[in-house]
Amino acid sequence: MSSRLDAPTVSPSGASSPRGAAHQSTATSRRLLPPARRSRVLDSDIIWGLGAYVALVVGIWSMHGGLTRFTEGVTGIATAITQLSGLGASAAGLVGLLFTARPAILERRYGLDRLFNWHRVLGEAMAVLVGVHVAAALVEWQVDGAWGAAIADLTGREPYMAGATIGALLIGIVTVTSLRSMRNRLSYETWYFLHLTAYLGFALSFGHQIVTGADLADDAIARWIWVGLHGAVAVALIWGRWGRVLRSVVRPLRVHSIEQVAPGIVTLRLTGRRLRSMRGSAGQFCFLRALTADGWWRSNPFSLSEAPGEDGLRFTIKDRGDASQLLASLPVGTKVAVDGPYGVCTPEIADGRKVLFVVGGVGIAPARAMLEVLPPSAEPVVLYRAHSAADLVHHDELVALAERRNGRVLTLVGPSASLAVRDPFSAHTLRQAVPDVAERVAVLCGPDRLLSAARTGLRRAGVDSGDMHFEHSWW
Amino acid sequence: MTPQRPATRSRPSLARRALPAIALTSASGFLLSVLDRPSTIVDAGSETTSDTGSTGVVSIMPASPAAAPASTTAATSPTTPATTPATVPATVATTVPETVPATTPPTVATTVPATPTCTTYNGPTISTKWGPVEVQASVAADGTICWADAIVTPDSKSKSVQINNRAVPVLDDRAVAAQGTAFDGVSGATITSNAYKQSLQAIIDAVVSGQVAG
Numbered sequence: 001m002s003s004r005l006d007a008p009t010v011s012p013s014g015a016s017s018p019r020g021a022a023h024q025s026t027a028t029s030r031r032l033l034p035p036a037r038r039s040r041v042l043d044s045d046i047i048w049g050l051g052a053y054v055a056l057v058v059g060i061w062s063m064h065g066g067l068t069r070f071t072e073g074v075t076g077i078a079t080a081i082t083q084l085s086g087l088g089a090s091a092a093g094l095v096g097l098l099f100t101a102r103p104a105i106l107e108r109r110y111g112l113d114r115l116f117n118w119h120r121v122l123g124e125a126m127a128v129l130v131g132v133h134v135a136a137a138l139v140e141w142q143v144d145g146a147w148g149a150a151i152a153d154l155t156g157r158e159p160y161m162a163g164a165t166i167g168a169l170l171i172g173i174v175t176v177t178s179l180r181s182m183r184n185r186l187s188y189e190t191w192y193f194l195h196l197t198a199y200l201g202f203a204l205s206f207g208h209q210i211v212t213g214a215d216l217a218d219d220a221i222a223r224w225i226w227v228g229l230h231g232a233v234a235v236a237l238i239w240g241r242w243g244r245v246l247r248s249v250v251r252p253l254r255v256h257s258i259e260q261v262a263p264g265i266v267t268l269r270l271t272g273r274r275l276r277s278m279r280g281s282a283g284q285f286c287f288l289r290a291l292t293a294d295g296w297w298r299s300n301p302f303s304l305s306e307a308p309g310e311d312g313l314r315f316t317i318k319d320r321g322d323a324s325q326l327l328a329s330l331p332v333g334t335k336v337a338v339d340g341p342y343g344v345c346t347p348e349i350a351d352g353r354k355v356l357f358v359v360g361g362v363g364i365a366p367a368r369a370m371l372e373v374l375p376p377s378a379e380p381v382v383l384y385r386a387h388s389a390a391d392l393v394h395h396d397e398l399v400a401l402a403e404r405r406n407g408r409v410l411t412l413v414g415p416s417a418s419l420a421v422r423d424p425f426s427a428h429t430l431r432q433a434v435p436d437v438a439e440r441v442a443v444l445c446g447p448d449r450l451l452s453a454a455r456t457g458l459r460r461a462g463v464d465s466g467d468m469h470f471e472h473s474w475w
Numbered sequence: 476m477t478p479q480r481p482a483t484r485s486r487p488s489l490a491r492r493a494l495p496a497i498a499l500t501s502a503s504g505f506l507l508s509v510l511d512r513p514s515t516i517v518d519a520g521s522e523t524t525s526d527t528g529s530t531g532v533v534s535i536m537p538a539s540p541a542a543a544p545a546s547t548t549a550a551t552s553p554t555t556p557a558t559t560p561a562t563v564p565a566t567v568a569t570t571v572p573e574t575v576p577a578t579t580p581p582t583v584a585t586t587v588p589a590t591p592t593c594t595t596y597n598g599p600t601i602s603t604k605w606g607p608v609e610v611q612a613s614v615a616a617d618g619t620i621c622w623a624d625a626i627v628t629p630d631s632k633s634k635s636v637q638i639n640n641r642a643v644p645v646l647d648d649r650a651v652a653a654q655g656t657a658f659d660g661v662s663g664a665t666i667t668s669n670a671y672k673q674s675l676q677a678i679i680d681a682v683v684s685g686q687v688a689g
Contacts, residue, residue, distance in 0.1 A: 072602055079604045140604055141666065153665045155510050162511035166503045173499065187487065193496035200500060204507070214604065297489045322487050 030309040032373070033280045036346060039108035057091045058084075060222045064215045078140035082133055083215055089129035090209060090226075093171075093202055094233050096122035101233070101240030102342070111344040113471040120178065123198075127175035130168050160207035170201030188323070189298050206230065245289075245299075248337035252291055255334045256312055262393050264319040265362065266328045267305060270336055271312040280308035282347055282369035283443075286340030288315070288327060295326050302327075303445075304341060305365035305394065307372045313338065316393060318362040345443060347373045349469050353441050354378055355407075356434055358425070358454045360385040360446025367445055368394050371401040380407035381434050385424065385450060389413050425453045427460035438462035444470035593621035596682065598674035605629035608670035610678065612650070618683045623650040625671055638664045646671050655679065 058066075061084050069080035099106070099119040107115060134154075142150035156162040176182055177194050186194070209226065210216050216223045253272035260266050268288075282304065289299040300323040305316035317324050330336070347370050355378045357367040367382060374380055380402055386392050391413075398409045410433055412424050423429070430437050442463050444454050451470050458468060598610040606629025613621040625643045629635040642664035649658040656676045660668025680686075 075602060075604065082604075146669065149660075149665070149669070156512050157665065162507050165510060166507050169506075170499070170503060187492060189487070189489075189492035190495055193493045194499065197496055197499050197503070200503065204503075294487070294489075297492075 030307075030311055033275065033278055033308045033310065035281045035348070036279050036284060036341065037104070037108055038348070039105050041105055041109045053091065053095070056225070057087050060215050060219075060225070061087055063222070064219060075140055078136045079214070081136040082140050083213070085129045085133040085136060086209065086213060087215060089126045089133055090205075092122045092129060093126040094229055096126060097199075097202070097233050098236055101236040102244070103236060103240060107342060108344065111471055112342040117472060123178065124175060127171055130171055134168055158208075158212060160211050163204035164208035164212075167201040167203075167205030170197050170204070174198040174201065188300070188321075244339050245337070248287075248289065248339045249291065252335040252337045253313065255330045255332050255336060257332065258328060258330065261316070263390055265391075265393050266317050268302075268315045268317055268327055268330075269312045270315070270338065274338075275308075275310045275312070278308070278341075280304070280313075280341040282307040282373050283345040283366045284308070284341035284343040285366070286313065286315070286338050286342070289337040289339070290326055290330055291335040291337055292326075292330070298323060299337070299339065300324070300327075301340075301342075303363075303365035303369075305368050307369050308341065316362060316365040316368075343471060345445070345469050345471055346370070349443070350374055350378050350441055352377060354436065354439060355380045356437060356440040356442045357382040358385075358442060358444045358446070358450070358458075359383070360450040361387070361391060362393065363445035363447070363450075364393055364398070365445075367443060368398060368401070370443065371398065371405070371407075374405055376405045378405055378407070380405055381440070382407070382409045383433065384409060384411045385446065386411065386413050387415060423453065423457070425450075425457035427457050427462075430457050430461045440467070442468045444468060448472065592616060593619075594682075596678045597626070598678045600627060601670035601673045603629065603666045603670045605635050605666060608667055608674060610671055610674035612675055612678045614678055614682045616682065618654075618679055620651050620654055620675075620679070623647050623675055625667075625674075628667060635667075639667055642667055643671075650675055 061080075065076075065080060065083065067080070069076040072079075096119045099115040099122070102112060102115065137154055138147065138150050141153055154161050155165045174195055174197060177186060177191060183191055210223060216226050251272070251274040253270035253274060256269040256271040258266050258268050285301050285303040287299045287301050289296065302315040302317055302324075304313055306314035315327075317327055319325055319328065327336075343366075345366060352375075355370075355374060357370075357380060359367045359382065364382075364384060371380055371382070382398060382402060384392065384395075384398070392411060395409070395411070402409050434440070437458070438461060440463065442454075442458050444451050446454075451472070455465070455468055455470075459465060592615045593613040594615075595611060595613045598612065600607045600609040602608075607627050608625060608629065609627035610623055611626045612623035615621060624647050625639070628639040628643060630639075642661040645661050646658075646668060650656070650671075652658065656672040656679070658672075660672070
């Protein structure tokens with residue numbers, strides 16, 4: 001282990017008293033934060049929980065008609081489908097909402113990107129089920145093709161149905177604006193605020209479930225189970241979302257320094273007393289909210305580019321829009337609310353094995369942070385892809401860190417079309433560059449295109465997909 | 476891990492970013508106030524009293540054809556069919572429109588003194604999401620509805636029973652008043668109303684087309 005400083009010390013207080021509690025034995029003079037907790041949840045727990053949940057929903061459905069209705073003609077079939085799709089939509093939505101509460105027990109195991117992707121999948125499933133539910137309900141309610149009357153009934157003549165109709169419309173709108181093509185046309189905050197109306201839609205549709213829904217209206221036990229599930233998710237959301245935001249705002253960090261490291265790329269260092277009570281690992285990311293007049297209402301994620309220590313958190317921020325511009329131009333001393341850190345791409349995944357990083361552009365930040373705390377046995381190799389030499393950030397730091405751990409940094413610079421090798425991440429190229437690639441744990445950071453190309457190449461080069469670690473960007 | 480957004484030089488404002496969401500929320504609130512017109516069971520109950528003054532629960536009584544609208548039963552002789560003022564069968568309607576219900580009974584009474592032309596039929600059972608509905612109606616050969624009653628209504632749930640106890644008498648009266656199925660269903664009991672009409676219409680159709688013996 002090197003006894004030298006791995007990263008430039010910034011805060012003199014951090015360097016003064018090394019304490020044994022610092023995680024990993026990197027023996028830097030910085031006092032690192034205790035590592036992020038590990039979750040004890042197992043995949044099998046999730047499968048059992050999910051199975052029980054599905055059984056509960058199907059059980060409620062089958063106790064109030066269920067399959068037997070399929071023998072009762074068109075109306076009966078429509079009734080059964082209405083009930084099941086309604087319960088299913090609500091059940092999927094509840095779990096989807098639970099994921100946005102970022103429960104630590106799941107986040108620490110699967111990562112926020114997975115939770116958000118599941119949130120998306122469940123949201124889409126809910127939208128489809130709501131569509132089925134509405135169509136089946138109309139079939140069920142119309143008598144002799146009196147569609148007008150059925151629509152009038154279901155959009156307001158029956159109690160609580162006006163709310164359910166508007167709830168369905170809101171959920172539809174939120175789903176459409178979350179489709180990739182629509183999503184890219186909206187600014188993040190416009191989309192985000194629109195997305196929040198899904199809560200309203202969900203709440204508006206609750207009344208008709210309890211009053212009109214045949215499964216719940218006449219079965220007190222089922223009703224209380226349903227109300228309990230909704231209440232539990234509401235509590236989780238208030239605690240997990242509002243609570244976290246509140247805590248981050250009440251105890252903000254402050255801008256210590258901002259340095260330009262490349263054109264359009266800065267490092268932002270935050271310090272504060274709250275760091276003494278925080279946990280965090282290299283490779284993670286935080287949501288930053290500048291507490292300024294034009295920044296308090298938006299929060300964006302940025303990767304730590306240095307192992308988090310009590311002397312500060314360093315983020316490497318590329319100019320990609322007004323949020324990053326705002327952060328890059330903050331005066332020293334500005335309060336910044338930090339939510340996090342999140343993410344499961346931490347040094348623990350090396351687990352004593354050799355490590356290969358495949359990174360693109362500013363995706364170098366988490367790799368740079370992890371290099372700092374990897375043991376020499378990791379012999380890290382960094383494949384660094386960038387559009388131009390100017391885009392290579394922290395290059396000298398990387399080389400120094402890698403060499404100290406018997407590793408190396410390989411750069412690949414230029415627009416894709418100009419590269420000598422047609423596919424820089426083909427199995428052949430990877431094996432040539434890194435002969436022992438198949439023995440390594442791979443950590444991938446970068447845009448989705450790079451991720452998919454690298455995953456394909458690594459799989460062909462013999463890397464088990466369980467040994468590839470990466471986090472998708474989810475927006 | 477940074478947001479992929481096009482760089483905009485204009486300063487984004489919270490108001491502009493939140494505007495679509497606020498507009499959507501306001502539109503939802505407006506739409507809710509427009510759409511939400513739930514007709515509760517209380518409404519159905521009050522309609523019952525205002526329409527006919529009947530006292531809620533009417534027991535199932537296919538034998539007694541006395542369930543004619545209160546306003547006309549007072550004036551007519553007992554158990555006469557075709558006492559309804561509005562759309563009396565063509566033969567009578569030409570002479571007596573609506574104005575003089577008092578003169579109608581004699582004419583009809585003379586034609587049907589001892590043997591009422593009304594025959595009681597059971598309609599088909601219509602299954603709804605809440606349960607089966609079956610109408611029993613007494614109908615003359617020309618399609619005149621003497622009385623109608625739902626003899627089977629959903630009763631698997633206490634709420635259904637509560638609703639139907641109030642809705643069915645209203646439907647019975649409306650069916651006779653409308654002399655057919657062109658009447659408004661009872662709000663809050665839409666499904667039962669629709670099934671009621673369906674079962675009743677089947678009886679009328681069968682009688683008018685002569686499929687069943689008068």
